[in-house]
Amino acid sequence: MPSDVHPSRAALVISRLPSFxxxxxxxxxxxxxxxxxxxxxxxxxxxxxxxPATALxxxxxxxxxxxxxxxxxxxxxxxxxxxVDIFGxxxxxxxxxxxxxxxxxxxxxxxxxxxxxxxxxxxxxxQLALACIRRLAERVLYFIGxxxxxxxxxVETRLASTLLKHAEAREGRLIVPRRSWTTFDEMAVxxxxxxxxxxxxxxxxxxxGLLKVERHEITLLDPQGLEKRxxx
Amino acid sequence: xxxxxxxxxxxxRLRDGILQALxxxxxxxxxxxxxxxxxxxxxxxxxxxxxxxxxLTERIVSxxxxxxxxxxxxxxxxxxxxxxxxxxxxxxxWSPSRHE
Numbered sequence: 001m002p003s004d005v006h007p008s009r010a011a012l013v014i015s016r017l018p019s020f021x022x023x024x025x026x027x028x029x030x031x032x033x034x035x036x037x038x039x040x041x042x043x044x045x046x047x048x049x050x051x052p053a054t055a056l057x058x059x060x061x062x063x064x065x066x067x068x069x070x071x072x073x074x075x076x077x078x079x080x081x082x083x084v085d086i087f088g089x090x091x092x093x094x095x096x097x098x099x100x101x102x103x104x105x106x107x108x109x110x111x112x113x114x115x116x117x118x119x120x121x122x123x124x125x126x127q128l129a130l131a132c133i134r135r136l137a138e139r140v141l142y143f144i145g146x147x148x149x150x151x152x153x154x155v156e157t158r159l160a161s162t163l164l165k166h167a168e169a170r171e172g173r174l175i176v177p178r179r180s181w182t183t184f185d186e187m188a189v190x191x192x193x194x195x196x197x198x199x200x201x202x203x204x205x206x207x208x209g210l211l212k213v214e215r216h217e218i219t220l221l222d223p224q225g226l227e228k229r230x231x232x
Numbered sequence: 233x234x235x236x237x238x239x240x241x242x243x244x245r246l247r248d249g250i251l252q253a254l255x256x257x258x259x260x261x262x263x264x265x266x267x268x269x270x271x272x273x274x275x276x277x278x279x280x281x282x283x284x285x286x287x288l289t290e291r292i293v294s295x296x297x298x299x300x301x302x303x304x305x306x307x308x309x310x311x312x313x314x315x316x317x318x319x320x321x322x323x324x325x326w327s328p329s330r331h332e
Contacts, residue, residue, distance in 0.1 A: 042315070043313040043314055043315040044307075044315075045266070045277035045305050045315075048266060048267070048268030048275040048277055049268050049275055050243055050247065050268030050269040050275055051266060051268035051275070065315070068270075069270065069271070069275075069303060069320070071271065073300075073301050074319050074320075096240060097240065097243070097268065097269075098268065101268070101303075101305075103305070103315040105315060181315070183317075185316070185317040186317065189317050194319075
């Protein structure tokens with residue numbers, strides 16, 4: 001790309017993907033040229049599990065959740081993504097249908113890239129292929145952790161470590177803010193359980209003086225104690 | 233094992249069957265409905281003008297042989313948010329070979 005040409009908005013967004021940050025300007029622009037902008041209102045479906053994978057997406061603003069139906073018909077969270085991230089790539093590379101359903105939890109701005117075009121770009125730009133491998137490898141590690149979590153750890157343990165992971169320091173307190181979409185059902189789906197079990201786990205941790213559940217946030221009163229519970 | 237090993241061929245055939253069923257009914261023919269099928273579960277999205285059409289679409293899809301359950305995320309006036317948590321009661325144990 002000539003140095004006097006400003007990178008497009010899509011190229012800037014794509015360059016903010018951590019695994020894509022090392023791409024040269026020409027590769028970024030090639031990907032950006034293939035991208036078209038999409039808007040989804042909060043609550044809208046971006047794609048469905050089992051739908052043909054026609055595109056992958058780069059998330060510019062807003063949170064999305066990816067879920068999958070278990071054999072017994074329960075919704076299980078695969079991941080919650082916040083900007084900037086990429087999704088839909090697994091199905092594009094495997095040539096299968098989408099393995100999960102992705103919905104917008106907030107108003108979402110995203111960039112869609114046609115599957116065939118993206119595969120062609122990775123064949124022509126080895127740097128891009130390496131960036132994708134990096135991102136996919138990170139996902140493999142994430143899902144290994146998720147399998148370990150769901151199969152080996154109790155709901156209370158998972159809850160304790162998840163709360164610590166999402167905690168923010170605010171006015172001398174450690175809190176987990178509850179977003180508009182963070183309902184009990186959402187939290188339960190994220191932890192691979194149902195709301196009654198989650199509610200009991202929260203009460204247990206609250207009774208032990210580890211946290212306090214409030215309307216708009218959860219205050220972590222004893223982070224060290226929670227950390228211990230998160231390791232059991 | 234968390235998830236069954238989906239058989240893409242069976243799911244693709246089931247998806248084709250669902251799309252065909254929706255196309256054969258004059259009430260759903262012109263609707264913009266998106267369909268995904270994985271492990272026998274049908275997933276629906278799109279936008280329809282009424283709750284009745286949303287329910288009708290779900291009924292047509294669930295009557296297609298081989299469909300274990302329907303996760304209905306179709307938008308309609310008065311319908312629940314497509315982003316809500318969906319838990320289904322699958323109709324029966326699913327084995328890909330049973331629906332071939």
